[in-house]
Amino acid sequence: MTLTHTLGFPRIGAHRELKQAVEAYWKGDIGAEALASAGRDLRAVQWAREAEAGLRWVTVGDFAWYDSVLDLSVLLGAVPERFGPVGDRVDLDTMFRMARGRAPSGMPAAACEMTKWFDTNYHYLAPELHQGQAFRLASESLFDQVREAQALGHDPKVVLVGPLTWLWLGRVKGVAFDRLELLSRLLPVYHAILERLAALGVAWVQLDEPILGLDLPEAWRQAFVPTYNALAVPGLNRLVATYFGRLEENREIAAALPVEGLHVDGVRGGDDVEALARCLPAPRVLSVGVVDGRNVWRTDLDAALARLRSLHDALGDRLWLAPSCSLLHVPVDLGSETRLDPEVRGWLAFAVQKLEELRVLARALDEGPEAVAPALAEARGAVAGRRASPRLHRPEVRARLRAVDDAMTRRHAPYRERAARQKARLGLPLFPTTTIGSFPQTQEIRMARRDFKAGRLDAASYRRRMEEEINAVVRFQEEIGLDVLVHGEAERNDMVEYFGEQLEGFAFTDYGWVQSYGSRCVKPPLLFGDVARPGPMTVAWATHAQGLTQKPMKGMLTGPITILNWSFVRDDQPRADTCLQLALALRDEVRDLEAAGLPILQIDEAAFREGLPLRKAERADYLAWTVRAFRVASSGVRDDTQIHTHMCYSTFNDIIDAVAALDADVVTIETARSDMALLDAFQEKAYPNEIGPGVYDIHSPNVPEVAAMVALLRKAAVHIPAERLWVNPDCGLKTRGWPEVRASLVNMVEAARVLRAAPPTPER
Ligand SMILES: Nc1nc2c(c(=O)[nH]1)N[C@@H](CNc1ccc(C(=O)N[C@@H](CCC(=O)N[C@@H](CCC(=O)N[C@@H](CCC(=O)O)C(=O)O)C(=O)O)C(=O)O)cc1)CN2
Numbered sequence: 214m215t216l217t218h219t220l221g222f223p224r225i226g227a228h229r230e231l232k233q234a235v236e237a238y239w240k241g242d243i244g245a246e247a248l249a250s251a252g253r254d255l256r257a258v259q260w261a262r263e264a265e266a267g268l269r270w271v272t273v274g275d276f277a278w279y280d281s282v283l284d285l286s287v288l289l290g291a292v293p294e295r296f297g298p299v300g301d302r303v304d305l306d307t308m309f310r311m312a313r314g315r316a317p318s319g320m321p322a323a324a325c326e327m328t329k330w331f332d333t334n335y336h337y338l339a340p341e342l343h344q345g346q347a348f349r350l351a352s353e354s355l356f357d358q359v360r361e362a363q364a365l366g367h368d369p370k371v372v373l374v375g376p377l378t379w380l381w382l383g384r385v386k387g388v389a390f391d392r393l394e395l396l397s398r399l400l401p402v403y404h405a406i407l408e409r410l411a412a413l414g415v416a417w418v419q420l421d422e423p424i425l426g427l428d429l430p431e432a433w434r435q436a437f438v439p440t441y442n443a444l445a446v447p448g449l450n451r452l453v454a455t456y457f458g459r460l461e462e463n464r465e466i467a468a469a470l471p472v473e474g475l476h477v478d479g480v481r482g483g484d485d486v487e488a489l490a491r492c493l494p495a496p497r498v499l500s501v502g503v504v505d506g507r508n509v510w511r512t513d514l515d516a517a518l519a520r521l522r523s524l525h526d527a528l529g530d531r532l533w534l535a536p537s538c539s540l541l542h543v544p545v546d547l548g549s550e551t552r553l554d555p556e557v558r559g560w561l562a563f564a565v566q567k568l569e570e571l572r573v574l575a576r577a578l579d580e581g582p583e584a585v586a587p588a589l590a591e592a593r594g595a596v597a598g599r600r601a602s603p604r605l606h607r608p609e610v611r612a613r614l615r616a617v618d619d620a621m622t623r624r625h626a627p628y629r630e631r632a633a634r635q636k637a638r639l640g641l642p643l644f645p646t647t648t649i650g651s652f653p654q655t656q657e658i659r660m661a662r663r664d665f666k667a668g669r670l671d672a673a674s675y676r677r678r679m680e681e682e683i684n685a686v687v688r689f690q691e692e693i694g695l696d697v698l699v700h701g702e703a704e705r706n707d708m709v710e711y712f713g714e715q716l717e718g719f720a721f722t723d724y725g726w727v728q729s730y731g732s733r734c735v736k737p738p739l740l741f742g743d744v745a746r747p748g749p750m751t752v753a754w755a756t757h758a759q760g761l762t763q764k765p766m767k768g769m770l771t772g773p774i775t776i777l778n779w780s781f782v783r784d785d786q787p788r789a790d791t792c793l794q795l796a797l798a799l800r801d802e803v804r805d806l807e808a809a810g811l812p813i814l815q816i817d818e819a820a821f822r823e824g825l826p827l828r829k830a831e832r833a834d835y836l837a838w839t840v841r842a843f844r845v846a847s848s849g850v851r852d853d854t855q856i857h858t859h860m861c862y863s864t865f866n867d868i869i870d871a872v873a874a875l876d877a878d879v880v881t882i883e884t885a886r887s888d889m890a891l892l893d894a895f896q897e898k899a900y901p902n903e904i905g906p907g908v909y910d911i912h913s914p915n916v917p918e919v920a921a922m923v924a925l926l927r928k929a930a931v932h933i934p935a936e937r938l939w940v941n942p943d944c945g946l947k948t949r950g951w952p953e954v955r956a957s958l959v960n961m962v963e964a965a966r967v968l969r970a971a972p973p974t975p976e977r
């Protein structure tokens with residue numbers, strides 16, 4: 214029999230129950246016992262769904278209150294010293310303090326660094342590593358969850374990130390050293406974990422090693438076989454899971470791993486699956502990720518079956534079926550979407566539906582396609598229907614795409630000349646202060662929007678409510694003395710979904726939530742067809758805001774690459790084409806904002822780095838079409854209009870030339886959690902324009918001290934001449950509360966004043 218399983222399932226619940234429970238606990242509305250009970254309920258529902266779908270096991274270990282990499286760090290006893298002495302077992306609030314700097318109990322401390330999980334919009338907390346670090350088994354939570362699943366009558370497969378990927382994701386603190394040195398200290402703890410799992414009767418453990426899809430240094434490649442030799446435990450089977458990219462030169466390593474099974478991404482892995490099916494020695498299992506875990510379109514089951522049939526012939530029961538990666542990256546259940554356009558709905562599959570697709574495929578292999586003929590026919594109809602739908606195509610958009618020429622990708626004058634004109638127009642001081650765009654999205658704002666969308670609040674009242682919010686935000690910024698103001702983005706549910714809602718070619722869900730980090734979720738819009746802008750999207754709000762102040766107002770847009778990367782996008786044309794369609798729509802918006810009198814426009818490209826291909830060989834191509842798209846969106850303006858862009862969670866070393874090639878007048882970036890280390894890439898010569906290195910971390914509720922921000926800016930001034938430095942937070946303030954925002958920004962403006970009074974002297 215062909216067995217099916219899943220690498221992981223969304224942990225947030227179909228209606229974000231996890232978010233509600235965790236946030237209530239942080240606020241003190243519920244205690245640890247109620248939180249624990251909410252977790253048990255969520256897991257019970259999730260396992261029931263996996264069991265109902267006929268999976269061979271339920272997956273245990275994919276649940277986490279905040280992040281599963283963080284949970285693993287806790288399990289391994291990798292808790293940084295600043296979180297204080299921890300007992301034999303690390304407690305819940307220590308874990309929450311590592312994640313966000315504070316918890317209902319325990320002293321606040323700087324949170325661990327949070328960054329993107331490979332090329333997804335999911336964030337993990339980076340393990341902190343230091344030379345000579347000791348590890349120990351420091352949590353019972355995983356084993357408790359195994360028993361919990363067993364008590365519910367399920368047979369669990371446990372998932373953990375593997376030791377090499379965990380180390381790879383780690384950040385070295387203190388003295389620089391090779392983190393691979395820690396492997397020998399880490400393996401005994403992994404071994405102990407596996408022994409505990411074997412003792413509980415767990416038959417299979419899935420160890421995720423997605424770094425096998427990266428260009429790895431030779432020493433790391435060589436470490437794989439010895440690592441898995443060291444992790445053999447009698448009676449326990451190990452499935453090493455790879456995903457997100459092609460194995461390429463690491464294929465042989467994967468095939469040689471001394472483990473009982475291997476999972477390979479059948480969607481992004483090219484012909485890895487076929488190659489491994491030929492060389493993987495029996496009795497090893499090959500788990501094939503046939504169903505896309507990263508997108509929401511229904512699987513072309515005929516095509517999948519055609520591909521699987523020869524694998525099935527070759528491997529027999531050694532062939533397992535799974536989604537390409539964990540289903541963490543897709544929404545939970547299409548069944549919740551009662552208001553979605555029925556035609557579009559028919560094209561989709563969320564996590565629950567993807568498990569069903571696996572069941573159909575497995576039965577078709579085992580019993581022949583006749584056994585599942587109605588399901589196959591339905592899927593065939595859906596796939597063909599999407600391909601043939603007239604709603605996908607707009608000839609005028611296609612024509613415009615063909616007409617894009619090089620002139621559309623260039624500003625009139627080079628940066629130096631533009632800077633002079635912008636200076637004359639804007640009259641900003643040295644170290645100009647600004648924010649990244651959003652101000653707190655309060656409960657009241659969200660309630661008003663909910664009432665508006667539900668028809669309980671009319672459009673005029675909603676508009677007035679949002680304008681009042683803008684008025685208050687502008688007044689506040691003037692009062693504390695910020696130099697470049699923003700309108701605060703109150704009217705936006707999300708920086709991507711908001712634009713999707715105003716463009717043709719998109720559809721939306723009500724419950725299509727996907728975890729981004731911790732309790733924060735996003736609802737990626739569905740980009741299914743050619744993109745067009747029926748009318749201005751932000752001009753009315755921006756004009757209202759500019760009318761309230763003499764200070765420069767910064768118009769705020771989300772850029773084409775970020776809309777692309779944070780939507781579920783069509784797979785029937787190259788992403789580059791879709792991106793350029795978005796760029797053309799934004800170019801029109803940019804020009805409308807300029808004509809409306811906005812002197813500064815920010816085009817956020819928060820997801821620019823995230824979308825960078827994992828393999829170096831594919832990067833130049835991505836950077837070429839993304840840079841072109843950004844320039845098409847941003848270049849249609851006068852020289853004295855200042856273009857900003859913003860990027861967060863980025864490592865810039867490998868993309869600095871491309872960031873420079875965007876030719877934005879100002880780029881604001883995330884640097885505070887990494888103590889300005891990211892600025893190395895921006896050394897004067899590498900980045901020619903202005904830059905705002907974030908001076909405090911907005912992902913933590915802690916208020917930054919003036920002195921700390923002054924110190925960070927002095928550090929920044931070592932790399933970048935003071936005339937080109939801006940002062941701003943790391944990112945938008947939408948997730949923060951007003952009290953912290955007030956205190957933090959007052960301190961930030963003060964930090965800029967301190968620096969203006971005693972400017973740093975350049976160190977050359
Ligand atoms: N797409 C995207 N990706 C991103 C970011 C981003 O901003 N957008 N930022 C970076 C960090 N990631 C983030 C992801 C999410 C949030 C965030 O704040 N999400 C909100 C949801 C935002 C949203 O869509 N809100 C809706 C309403 C959602 C809602 O819960 N409404 C309630 C009512 C109000 C309430 O109870 O709060 C309801 O309908 O019942 C709105 O404002 O309209 C959340 O999880 O809480 C922040 C940062 C990286 N990736």
Ligand SMILES: [Zn+2]
Nearest residue numbers: 819861944945
């Ligand atoms: Zn940001």
